[in-house]
Amino acid sequence: MKTFKIGGVHPEENKLSAGSPIREAQLPKQAVFSMFQHIGAPANPVVKKGDEVKVGTLLGEAGGFVSAPVYSSVSGKVSKVDVALDASGLRRMAVTVDVEGDEWEESIDRSETLVKLADRPELDGKTIVDKIKSAGIVGMGGATFPTHVKLCPPPGKVAECVIVNAVECEPYLTADHRLMLEHPEEILVGLQLVMKAVGVTKGYIGIENNKPDAIKLMTEKAAQYPKIEVVPLKVKYPQGGEKQLIDAVIGRQVPAPPALPIDTGAIVQNVGTCFAIYEAVMKNKPLIDRIITVTGKSLMQPSNLKARLGTPFSQLIDECGGLPEDTGKVIGGGPMMGKALLGLEVPMTKGSSGLLIMRQDEAKRAETEPCIRCAKCVSACPMGLEPYLLAKVSELRDWDAAEHEDIPSCIECGSCQFTCPSHRPLLDYIRLGKSTVMGIIRARSAK
Amino acid sequence: MNKLIVSLSPHVHGKDSVRKNMYGVCIALLPAMLASFWFFGLGAAVVMLTSVVACVFFEWFISRFIMGRQRLTILDGSAVLTGILLAFNLPSNLPIWIIVLGALFAIGVGKMTFGGLGQNIFNPALAGRVFLLISFPVQMTSWPVPGQLTAYTDAVTAATPLGGGEIPAATDLLFGQMGGSLGEVSALALLIGCAFMLWRKIITWHIPVSILGTVAVASGLLWLANPEQYMDPLTSLLTGGLVLGACYMATDYVTSPMSHKGQLIYGVSIGLLTVIIRNWGAYPEGMSFAIIIMNAFTPLINNYCKPTRFGEVRKEAAK
Numbered sequence: 001m002k003t004f005k006i007g008g009v010h011p012e013e014n015k016l017s018a019g020s021p022i023r024e025a026q027l028p029k030q031a032v033f034s035m036f037q038h039i040g041a042p043a044n045p046v047v048k049k050g051d052e053v054k055v056g057t058l059l060g061e062a063g064g065f066v067s068a069p070v071y072s073s074v075s076g077k078v079s080k081v082d083v084a085l086d087a088s089g090l091r092r093m094a095v096t097v098d099v100e101g102d103e104w105e106e107s108i109d110r111s112e113t114l115v116k117l118a119d120r121p122e123l124d125g126k127t128i129v130d131k132i133k134s135a136g137i138v139g140m141g142g143a144t145f146p147t148h149v150k151l152c153p154p155p156g157k158v159a160e161c162v163i164v165n166a167v168e169c170e171p172y173l174t175a176d177h178r179l180m181l182e183h184p185e186e187i188l189v190g191l192q193l194v195m196k197a198v199g200v201t202k203g204y205i206g207i208e209n210n211k212p213d214a215i216k217l218m219t220e221k222a223a224q225y226p227k228i229e230v231v232p233l234k235v236k237y238p239q240g241g242e243k244q245l246i247d248a249v250i251g252r253q254v255p256a257p258p259a260l261p262i263d264t265g266a267i268v269q270n271v272g273t274c275f276a277i278y279e280a281v282m283k284n285k286p287l288i289d290r291i292i293t294v295t296g297k298s299l300m301q302p303s304n305l306k307a308r309l310g311t312p313f314s315q316l317i318d319e320c321g322g323l324p325e326d327t328g329k330v331i332g333g334g335p336m337m338g339k340a341l342l343g344l345e346v347p348m349t350k351g352s353s354g355l356l357i358m359r360q361d362e363a364k365r366a367e368t369e370p371c372i373r374c375a376k377c378v379s380a381c382p383m384g385l386e387p388y389l390l391a392k393v394s395e396l397r398d399w400d401a402a403e404h405e406d407i408p409s410c411i412e413c414g415s416c417q418f419t420c421p422s423h424r425p426l427l428d429y430i431r432l433g434k435s436t437v438m439g440i441i442r443a444r445s446a447k
Numbered sequence: 448m449n450k451l452i453v454s455l456s457p458h459v460h461g462k463d464s465v466r467k468n469m470y471g472v473c474i475a476l477l478p479a480m481l482a483s484f485w486f487f488g489l490g491a492a493v494v495m496l497t498s499v500v501a502c503v504f505f506e507w508f509i510s511r512f513i514m515g516r517q518r519l520t521i522l523d524g525s526a527v528l529t530g531i532l533l534a535f536n537l538p539s540n541l542p543i544w545i546i547v548l549g550a551l552f553a554i555g556v557g558k559m560t561f562g563g564l565g566q567n568i569f570n571p572a573l574a575g576r577v578f579l580l581i582s583f584p585v586q587m588t589s590w591p592v593p594g595q596l597t598a599y600t601d602a603v604t605a606a607t608p609l610g611g612g613e614i615p616a617a618t619d620l621l622f623g624q625m626g627g628s629l630g631e632v633s634a635l636a637l638l639i640g641c642a643f644m645l646w647r648k649i650i651t652w653h654i655p656v657s658i659l660g661t662v663a664v665a666s667g668l669l670w671l672a673n674p675e676q677y678m679d680p681l682t683s684l685l686t687g688g689l690v691l692g693a694c695y696m697a698t699d700y701v702t703s704p705m706s707h708k709g710q711l712i713y714g715v716s717i718g719l720l721t722v723i724i725r726n727w728g729a730y731p732e733g734m735s736f737a738i739i740i741m742n743a744f745t746p747l748i749n750n751y752c753k754p755t756r757f758g759e760v761r762k763e764a765a766k
Binding site for chain 1 (some may be wrong): 453464465565707756
């Protein structure tokens with residue numbers, strides 16, 4: 001079975017919510033829409049206090065090419081356009097809407113009927129990309145890179161295939177898994193739209209082998225489209241990393257930065273993104289909701305919720321049985337790459353793939369011991385780096401050495417720290433070194 | 448509500464620990480330890496016990512009273528492991544005071560002077576053994592004949608096969624029916640332990656395979672060139688602590704290279720040096736010196752042998 005070639009680890013999967021069908025979360029009483037739900041320039045608010053909005057009304061327009069607009073996911077009245085605490089722990093510009101009723105913009109098609117690509121022969125690549133851009137779609141695996149940017153390769157680069165990232169290699173998370181089981185047709189149409197948008201004829205769907213039901217179903221449904229191939233992959237973290245996935249599926253490795261994934265001819269899109277693309281292009285629905293896995297070993301009811309963007313995390317936890325007594329840490333995303341939250345009154349955003357509640361006994365790090373130079377971090381690193389060395393030179397603030405040892409190539413997957421017998425905070429130091437070195441490189445090239 | 452804990456990712460850990468690895472190696476050494484008790488009886492037990500107790504004591508004493516560290520490090524298993532490995536490198540009739548001296552050198556000079564666990568350049572147990580070998584050459588090279596179960600310092604001795612003694616049959620070498628240090632006698636028991644370490648992913652195959660492979664090839668070539676003068680490759684592999692060194696001493700985390708490429712270079716070099724020292728050096732057994740010499744080269748190897756970076760393969764192919 002295929003997988004990526006260098007490194008990798010296999011954390012306990014803990015997919016507690018895999019058997020729990022997607023259910024609709026309740027409407028929040030108040031929704032908060034951050035203007036920073038994507039990588040790139042923030043969106044600029046276009047509404048003011050007191051404005052009436054519906055589901056699908058534009059709240060913020062894209063602040064540049066690498067940016068994305070933000071739409072309201074609820075109907076009601078704008079009560080605030082001001083900074084608010086978001087999941088990153090920063091106070092940033094956001095639009096707050098007090099919810100009244102559930103009125104949708106009439107342009108949105110709310111029917112369940114499947115629209116296939118063959119039903120809309122007039123669609124061309126440019127129309128599709130424009131639609132994706134104006135719907136505010138970003139990478140929904142968690143990276144939140146604006147999707148339309150990825151679909152416009154820089155001059156001289158040619159796309160050869162599209163790979164759907166259905167790996168979901170993060171432990172606990174099951175949102176993508178459930179989406180494939182419940183909306184396989186829509187995902188396939190979404191993939192075809194992406195293929196048409198970039199003008200390629202080959203599409204792959206990479207699914208890890210711990211989801212045999214999804215592999216079976218997607219393979220059955222994809223049989224009607226000869227150019228789409230489902231590729232089962234051996235379970236290994238971080239296979240959902242873009243570079244690892246391309247390596248696993250088509251056996252090509254993205255060269256070191258500044259090379260881009262497109263240099264291998266592959267364009268990678270997450271399953272959730274494909275579904276959102278389907279809804280945007282075929283149903284005229286901007287990105288206003290998503291599937292989020294709310295899970296944890298002490299949580300009463302680990303679930304997959306279809307929730308409106310802007311809903312506070314605290315409400316989602318209440319819908320799954322409430323915050324357990326023994327909660328020690330709450331993580332936005334998965335346990336390997338997610339961010340620990342400062343508080344629960346922050347809104348879910350386009351990139352919120354999961355909400356993980358960890359018990360107190362799971363939440364604390366073990367005591368650090370001396371590095372015994374066992375080289376397990378070197379074996380685990382999927383980028384072929386030497387984490388022990390990068391952490392050491394970062395700790396010593398030797399930025400030249402850090403750059404020489406290719407610290408910018410680190411994808412911050414955490415495999416090194418996960419595997420370290422001495423429980424050393426390797427990635428903490430590597431992050432410090434990486435961001436400093438990247439800053440130095442930017443300053444140098446700006447001269 | 449309680450305050451939430453905030454830290455950077457990853458938020459889960461693979462539950463591996465220093466202790467698991469150290470005690471894992473100790474478990475892997477059990478078959479060979481039992482074999483040594485079987486062949487050398489009381490003497491082996493006395494040597495083993497003295498060495499382990501002395502190593503743990505010196506680690507505790509030095510870290511507590513000389514380095515002034517509050518944290519107890521003797522439970523991490525590394526001192527116990529050094530003690531076992533040192534004992535494995537000693538003959539079973541060695542007097543207690545010499546063993547204690549060896550343990551003091553291994554832990555005190557070999558490990559703690561550099562700063563303790565993870566900091567030492569040379570394998571502590573080997574440093575101790577080499578120190579004793581140079582200081583007490585007579586006692587260190589007179590091996591009791593196996594089977595004297597109640598004897599200790601009064602055991603009857605014979606020369607090592609590599610030192611000009613009679614060479615036993617290969618099956619005796621495999622099962623341990625020969626004179627030698629505690630841990631080097633039963634190659635089979637050592638290999639079983641090595642398989643355990645590979646299965647538990649405590650070590651990777653690179654170092655043991657490259658050492659054993661190199662010795663087999665190099666000594667095989669010499670033997671083919673002149674069977675009269677040189678030993679056959681199978682005997683070379685099964686004597687002189689080669690398996691012990693290749694699987695347990697050279698694979699010491701702290702003193703071996705970090706990248707797989709580096710580990711292969713290290714292993715091949717140890718193999719070649721062993722064959723060279725055995726055949727043309729002053730000492731009949733080259734393994735200890737070969738490993739110690741390559742320990743010294745480990746930082747240099749780490750500097751030049753980088754793991755293959757992601758994307759590197761393709762870049763080369765494109766050129």
